Amino acid sequence: MDGDAWRGPDRNGNRNGQAAASVTKGAALLVAAFLANTLQSAFARAVGADMDALTFTWLTFVLALVLLIPVLVVRGGRDLSTAVLPLHLLRGGMGMGGFLLFMAAAKLVNLVNANVLLNTTPMFIPLLAWLVLKQRIPANLWKALAVGFAGMVIVVQPNASLLDKPGDLLGLAAGFVCAIEFLAVKSLGKSESSFTQLAYFLTIGSLTSSLMMLGRFQSITWHQLLLVLASAVCLLSFQLLLIRAYSFADPSAIGAFQYSSVIFAGLIGWIWFEQIPNLGVVVGTVLICIGGVLSLVWQNPPRPTPDWSA
Template sequence: MPVVQRPALALMLRLAAAFALATLIMLVKYTAGTGVRFGEILFWRAAPTVPILALWLAAQGQLARLRSRRMSAHVRRAVLGMIGMVMTFGAPLLLPLAESTTLSFTTPLFAVVLSALILSERIGPWRWSAVAAGFAGIVIIAQPGHAHMPPFGTAVGLGAAFMVALISIQIRDLSRTEEPIAIVFWFSALSSVVFVLGLPFFSTAHSPFQWLLLITIGVLGCIAQLLLTAALRFGQVASVIVMDYSSLIWATLYGWLVWDQIPPATTWLGAPLIIGAGVLIAWREHHLSRIPSPLASVANE
């Protein structure tokens, strides 16, 4: 049964997801700073989602909602999702929070490039100009050769954005036949199996406060993923992704309150270019999606 599109709901869900994800990333960075190893944080980010969703569905007699005839697609989504998770949470450990968040905004730029290279989509001057402007913003922020943005951290941040572009397309495809809760459950279940194998190498004794942080990361990660998946179920990727830019507000605020970090002038110069490029791409793709004829799409591009 086709999913009814609800653009306003999708935008609100994505806005809530941006806040939840910004808070989650802050907690991951903070928790790592207390001495908890990154590998264990990844496990606790994924594992609590499995019993939370299973118990909730069981209490309502709705475990059948987890059934799927596309497990191979869930496995592919889990593989890409784990790579993306490592990069998404690894970048803030290597970079200031606001800068790593700004790099995540390059996802629409990679989506355009992937559309051209993999899907052979015709990309016109509007979107190629946006891509060029966005990558110019990256150069301004990164300032190649300066210590403020380590090259490896920058590469991880950009890699995370690239993976999000791939995963968003994958989730959109899965959402045609799978419920958001099933997509979230199977990703968490499959990734937890992989991450648990590393626990003997990463696990250490924790204080009650560190346990509280890890549990909060797991619960908040579940909420954020449900919100992200639901937003893609009710709205187009190009439309809802603009809400992600609100996370820069929270990242800047958290960076100031928790680490006393204020982004330098180069970040404020480069960020508008990246954000503007993403908004232009989203607007252009929304405009093209309303043109019924493929030939008209090319003509108007």
């Protein structure tokens, strides 16, 4: 056999193996990221009614920033310069708002509802691109959105009592706000490092929530402080793991793994808080997951595989 002919398939096989390994790493990191994200909602619920969602959000952002500062110092402050401050302001404001809404929802409804409604984000993104950026939505993507929003209606069950128990609406609002944040993150990713994004995100979120906390400060117990500190660690972990995951693989290849958070929420809610979702929530959750996965795939078509044998 000719030597070049032998090396060609081997090189192609190595390339394919590396691509598969990258997708596997990206998927594993994304699952870990959404485990951290789910744990945040569990910690918010565990602190109890004595600490409201705003206080929990404020402390989480401030403590996360305190934990990040030594890292920024060790890196010589090179992550602090930016030429796109308005994008950071948009991302920071929307990110803090989405976190606050998500934590408020987690305190009012079971963890599955809060997490699955937050995960409507992939369905809001193309709608925002259509409304704001005038981008065309393909027919297949409309079908995916219809499936997902049908599931949303089943989970939320809109009726006259919804305003009296707004937890599901807050979770849905968190999904919408995080869609705006995600569009800002995609733009920031073109020029900003992960630590630059995180530094501005936490600083803006800390300042905004601190202003909202004026006149509302309250004493907390050591038990509550430990839970909020755990939430801060999860916030840092989620952001860094998410950025790292998408450095290994495209959203179309691994984005579906974000719905692992629904499984984590179900297990944590059942074991920790004795929450068991009803049949309607289960059916709606399945539809939202299907719609979300399809919208991720059809928003981000896979890149063509290079022909390494050429």
